[in-house]
Amino acid sequence: MNNNGTLRELTVIQVADRLGVHSETVKRWHRDGKLKAKNKDGKLYITEYDLRNFLMKRKDTPEKIFQLFIPFREFKEKVIKLVEDFFGEDPGCVIALPPSGTPYALSLYFSLPINKDINFISLSETWDPILVENRKVLIVDDSIRTGGSINIIKEFLTSLKVKEIKVAVYDDFAGYADFSVRRQCYQEYLKSIKSFFKYD
Helix, strand or coil, rough: CCCCCCCCEEHHHHHHHHHHCCCCEEEEEHHHHCCCCCCCCCCCEEHHHHHHHHCCCCCCCHHHHCHHHCHHHHHHHHHHHHHHHHHCCEEEEEECCCCCHHHHHHHHHHCCCCCCCCEEEECCCCCCHHHCCCEEEEEEEEEEEHHHHHHHHHHHHCCCCCCCCEEEEEECCCCCCCEHHHHHHHHHHHHHHHHHHHCC
16 A cells, blocks of 8 residues: 555556566456456556455465365355355455464455455455445454454444444354354254254
8 A cells, every 4th residue: 555545556567577477468367357457548557455356366276275274174164155145246355353363264265256256354454445345244263252352343344334244253152253163063063962862
């Protein structure tokens, strides 16, 4: 972000240099609708946020890495359908709470369909509020103990005119998350125990 608070814009050549590709490859990504860019006076400009979102949606390597770790894989498998239903056709944003929520958020983000308009933000970085405005927002962390920090973040996001806010975590000790792996597993376990002891 520039000192005046606007998003930094990169030229096609700057993006090509950063990624080690030819400038025509960057233009092709734009033509194919994979990389957002603005046309100003006949030149294409890409914001750093759009470049990062483009890179994060290239799923081949990151998806394989996260699948190696059972908690991340289990998290994704348990909540991905619920998250997809939550976002629906609306634009959205996945917000990672660092440090431990970031890998969970990324494992989920990389699993969302690439054609969805979903931004990714880590609260460890400076980000522009425009990335959440008029979007459904999913806050992701590894666990919730009391819900205090989630309340503060929700209050702040509400002031930014987001459409709706949900919370996804692996462990939900406070019973506060909308989507939780451990709570969901516990509920499934109770259901199976009840059905086992149910007599006709």
